[in-house]
Amino acid sequence: MPIDILMPALSPTMEEGKLARWLKKEGDDVRAGDVIAEIETDKATMEVEAVDEGKLASILVPEGTEGVKVNAVIARLTGDGGGAARPAPAPAISPEPAPQPVARDPEVGIEVDTARPAAQPKAAGAPTDPAIPAGTEMVTQTVREALRDAMAEEMRRDKDVFVMGEEVAEYQGAYKVTQGLLAEFGPQRVYDTPITEHGFAGLGIGAALAGLKPIVEFMTWNFAMQAMDQIINSAAKTLYMSGGQMGCPIVFRGPNGAAARVAAQHSQDYASWYAHIPGLKVVIPYTAADAKGLLKAAIRDPNPIIFLENEILYGQSFPVPQLDDFVLPIGKARIARAGTDVTLVSFGIGMTYAEKAAKELETLGISAEIIDLRSLRPMDIPTVVESVKKTGRCVTVEEGWPVASIGSEISARLMEEAFDWLDAPVIRVTGKDVPMPYAANLEKLALPSVAEIVAAVKAVTYRE
Amino acid sequence: MAKTQRTTRNGNGAAVAAMTPEEDLSAYRMMLLIRRFEERAGQMYGMGLIGGFCHLYIGQEAVVVGMQMAIGESDQVITGYRDHGHMLATGMDARGVMAELTGRSTGYSRGKGGSMHMFSRERNFFGGHGIVAAQVPLGTGLAFANRYRGNDRVCLTYFGDGAANQGQVYESFNMAGLWKLPVVYVIENNRYAMGTEAGRASAQTDFSRRGSSFDLPGEQVDGMDVRAVRAAGEKAVAWCRSGKGPYILEMKTYRYRGHSMSDPAKYRTREEVDRMRAEHDPIEQVKQRMLAAGAITEDALKDIDREVRAIVTEAADFASTTPEPDPSELWTDVLR
Numbered sequence: 001m002p003i004d005i006l007m008p009a010l011s012p013t014m015e016e017g018k019l020a021r022w023l024k025k026e027g028d029d030v031r032a033g034d035v036i037a038e039i040e041t042d043k044a045t046m047e048v049e050a051v052d053e054g055k056l057a058s059i060l061v062p063e064g065t066e067g068v069k070v071n072a073v074i075a076r077l078t079g080d081g082g083g084a085a086r087p088a089p090a091p092a093i094s095p096e097p098a099p100q101p102v103a104r105d106p107e108v109g110i111e112v113d114t115a116r117p118a119a120q121p122k123a124a125g126a127p128t129d130p131a132i133p134a135g136t137e138m139v140t141q142t143v144r145e146a147l148r149d150a151m152a153e154e155m156r157r158d159k160d161v162f163v164m165g166e167e168v169a170e171y172q173g174a175y176k177v178t179q180g181l182l183a184e185f186g187p188q189r190v191y192d193t194p195i196t197e198h199g200f201a202g203l204g205i206g207a208a209l210a211g212l213k214p215i216v217e218f219m220t221w222n223f224a225m226q227a228m229d230q231i232i233n234s235a236a237k238t239l240y241m242s243g244g245q246m247g248c249p250i251v252f253r254g255p256n257g258a259a260a261r262v263a264a265q266h267s268q269d270y271a272s273w274y275a276h277i278p279g280l281k282v283v284i285p286y287t288a289a290d291a292k293g294l295l296k297a298a299i300r301d302p303n304p305i306i307f308l309e310n311e312i313l314y315g316q317s318f319p320v321p322q323l324d325d326f327v328l329p330i331g332k333a334r335i336a337r338a339g340t341d342v343t344l345v346s347f348g349i350g351m352t353y354a355e356k357a358a359k360e361l362e363t364l365g366i367s368a369e370i371i372d373l374r375s376l377r378p379m380d381i382p383t384v385v386e387s388v389k390k391t392g393r394c395v396t397v398e399e400g401w402p403v404a405s406i407g408s409e410i411s412a413r414l415m416e417e418a419f420d421w422l423d424a425p426v427i428r429v430t431g432k433d434v435p436m437p438y439a440a441n442l443e444k445l446a447l448p449s450v451a452e453i454v455a456a457v458k459a460v461t462y463r464e
Numbered sequence: 465m466a467k468t469q470r471t472t473r474n475g476n477g478a479a480v481a482a483m484t485p486e487e488d489l490s491a492y493r494m495m496l497l498i499r500r501f502e503e504r505a506g507q508m509y510g511m512g513l514i515g516g517f518c519h520l521y522i523g524q525e526a527v528v529v530g531m532q533m534a535i536g537e538s539d540q541v542i543t544g545y546r547d548h549g550h551m552l553a554t555g556m557d558a559r560g561v562m563a564e565l566t567g568r569s570t571g572y573s574r575g576k577g578g579s580m581h582m583f584s585r586e587r588n589f590f591g592g593h594g595i596v597a598a599q600v601p602l603g604t605g606l607a608f609a610n611r612y613r614g615n616d617r618v619c620l621t622y623f624g625d626g627a628a629n630q631g632q633v634y635e636s637f638n639m640a641g642l643w644k645l646p647v648v649y650v651i652e653n654n655r656y657a658m659g660t661e662a663g664r665a666s667a668q669t670d671f672s673r674r675g676s677s678f679d680l681p682g683e684q685v686d687g688m689d690v691r692a693v694r695a696a697g698e699k700a701v702a703w704c705r706s707g708k709g710p711y712i713l714e715m716k717t718y719r720y721r722g723h724s725m726s727d728p729a730k731y732r733t734r735e736e737v738d739r740m741r742a743e744h745d746p747i748e749q750v751k752q753r754m755l756a757a758g759a760i761t762e763d764a765l766k767d768i769d770r771e772v773r774a775i776v777t778e779a780a781d782f783a784s785t786t787p788e789p790d791p792s793e794l795w796t797d798v799l800r
Contacts, residue, residue: 006510006511007510008507008509008510008511009509009510009511009512010510010725010726011725011726012515012516012517012726014726032500032503033503033720033741035734043726044726044728044730045728045730046726046728047728049503049506051503051504051506051507070510070511070512071511071512120795121792121795162612188612191643193639194635194638194639194642196635196638196639198601198631198632198635199601199604199632199635199636199638199639200601200635200639201601202598202600202601202602202604202605202632202635202636203601203602203604203605203608203636203639204605205601205602205605206542206590206601206602206603206604206605206606206607206608206609207605207606207608207609207612208605209590209602209605209606210540210605210606210609210610211609212609212612212613229595229598230598230601230602230632233594233595233598234593234595234598234602238583238591239797239798239799239800240576240797240798241573241576241577241581241583241591241592242572242573242577242581242582242583242591242592242797243571243572243573243574243575243576243577243583243797244574244796244797244800245572245573245583245584245585246583246585246590246591247800278798279798279799281799302800303799303800
């Protein structure tokens with residue numbers, strides 16, 4: 001039976017080309033793999049190899065022809081009668097019609113499809129914090145201790161949980177967050193890694209693909225830029241690219257943002273970087289209780305989690321409920337302070353500025369509501385919208401840079417979802433748009449301040 | 465699981481596994497399936513049924529088929545983006561692989577991965593990775609999980625001569641050596657990293673020595689002879705399984721086609737390609753050996769050819785007739 005030889009597409013963007021030369025003539029025998037013709041596109045000359053075997057019965061497009069469309073029949077073979085050889089699969093008829101080869105946009109090389117994508121399904125309402133039973137003892141703990149306890153409790157609960165990172169075992173953690181874990185769990189559960197962020201991030205992801213639940217500590221998130229490819233391309237995307245087969249239950253954690261006097265390379269806030277990425281969850285606790293409850297949730301979560309801590313907060317103390325298993329929901333904001341005149345939205349160390357500003361505003365007769373986002377992806381926008389419906393005003397507070405910041409996202413979402421309730425534009429109080437300077441006075445200027453928040457609130461409440 | 469090592473020497477003096485006629489036939493059949501599958505994939509790409517990037521494995525078949533003969537069902541395999549051969553060799557269904565190439569709901573990644581990103585938990589195939597060398601730490605992590613769990617599984621981590629220059633490869637070698645992880649690094653040296661001949665990119669082109677600063681043993685293997693691959697694979701896998709740590713195998717192989725479908729491969733001569741095909745073709749070698757030994761007839765070979773073509777034709781039909789993913793699939797599998 002005759003076999004059509006079609007003009008091939010040789011790149012994702014090719015639509016037509018020149019049939020430059022025939023290397024076989026009519027009557028020649030053709031074996032699979034033989035080069036039968038050469039084709040020129042605007043980019044290159046390519047050889048066309050035969051896929052089927054037979055005799056070249058007829059050449060339908062003579063050599064030298066320009067503008068031959070992809071998929072045009074250029075020659076016919078007589079089959080070798082082998083039975084399995086058959087025409088190239090024509091666009092088939094099936095109950096659910098398969099698409100024809102599609103036109104491609106020559107500029108970007110992607111398929112042009114006018115069909116609109118299905119709307120994103122509405123996320124289910126954010127879960128609420130578990131009730132803390134009356135009479136529960138509250139103990140004062142530092143954020144550092146709370147994080148350590150969360151890891152220890154989860155490691156006792158699940159043998160697949162292990163910790164790895166630089167100095168996490170024998171040194172007890174560069175910031176002492178993993179203190180005592182080696183003694184309790186031994187070197188088979190707590191691994192000191194070489195200084196090799198890209199490598200151990202990838203190794204941890206591989207272990208997670210195999211079903212283990214690694215906690216990977218970055219000495220600081222600044223160093224995780226070395227591991228960015230593995231975090232984004234391997235951890236965040238593999239579930240999607242595998243059609244749901246390959247889950248990656250891993251927690252990446254460590255201190256994020258500015259500490260003190262360590263200058264630009266060691267003082268970066270990655271909140272908005274990771275919040276940008278579908279396939280990740282991003283958690284950034286402020287209090288010790290949230291640090292504990294959210295880290296336990298992160299370790300149990302079947303997805304890759306970015307857990308952003310802060311060196312300055314490690315030593316701060318907060319009340320933590322003494323419960324056997326205190327787990328908080330990821331994706332739920334906390335109303336840290338109720339108020340009526342303005343909504344301050346912050347997270348992580350930004351909360352320290354917001355809380356001080358609220359106290360100062362109180363003396364000015366302005367009642368500020370503070371929302372601690374706690375999770376940046378998924379972000380609890382409904383809680384922010386509900387608050388703004390009440391206050392009509394919003395100021396966001398973060399240490400990160402202003403461009404494409406978390407505040408930018410909140411501002412946009414409020415435009416979309418609370419426009420009619422806003423009585424003033426949203427103002428973002430952020431770190432300044434410069435690398436972090438070393439000099440003490442400049443560093444202070446580069447960070448947001450309580451005074452800037454107070455000024456922003458006065459502006460949105462039209463007090464000055 | 466551990467296979468008895470029966471080795472002899474080939475014409476080049478390389479150690480080769482002594483294969484039974486049944487094993488020869490099985491290797492021949494799988495290599496032929498990969499070859500015909502890839503030829504058809506190339507054709508379907510030309511018709512616009514396969515989009516994006518498409519890297520064919522033609523010429524390198526003996527590497528994955530020989531290595532697969534050296535491992536057991538529960539061992540893991542991970543590779544880069546020239547991955548169709550690995551999927552077929554691990555026993556993944558040709559229809560599901562081809563349907564992923566055409567972006568259909570019936571593909572291994574439900575149409576969301578494409579040529580470079582396919583996986584099968586059932587077959588212990590962990591991808592299919594599009595970033596050059598990203599699979600090397602991941603495969604090292606799979607081996608870490610084996611050691612953590614105390615089982616005797618081994619992970620085959622494949623990468624190319626181009627990937628061998630990425631820093632994360634050496635980060636992985638270091639940790640694998642340090643923690644004695646059961647991973648065989650299979651470097652498929654097909655001589656060209658896209659258009660760059662290895663000597664133009666590598667200060668040391670003996671890739672088997674790339675682990676020497678970490679004390680990892682390595683050897684060069686005739687990657688065009690499936691028996692040599694298998695013999696080296698069995699040795700390396702036994703080394704890893706016995707707890708001695710990682711092992712490097714440099715497979716000296718060759719790809720007949722361009723780097724991807726849109727590569728005209730002008731950086732090498734047609735004569736070079738023809739010479740490799742004529743003198744070292746992995747499939748032809750087994751075929752001639754079987755015929756010379758009287759282990760098979762020409763007619764029986766034709767039957768095999770016909771069967772293999774039928775599998776590929778069925779896969780191509782399946783891949784061009786089953787539906788694209790439902791629009792709602794856009795939003796699924798982002799998180800669990």
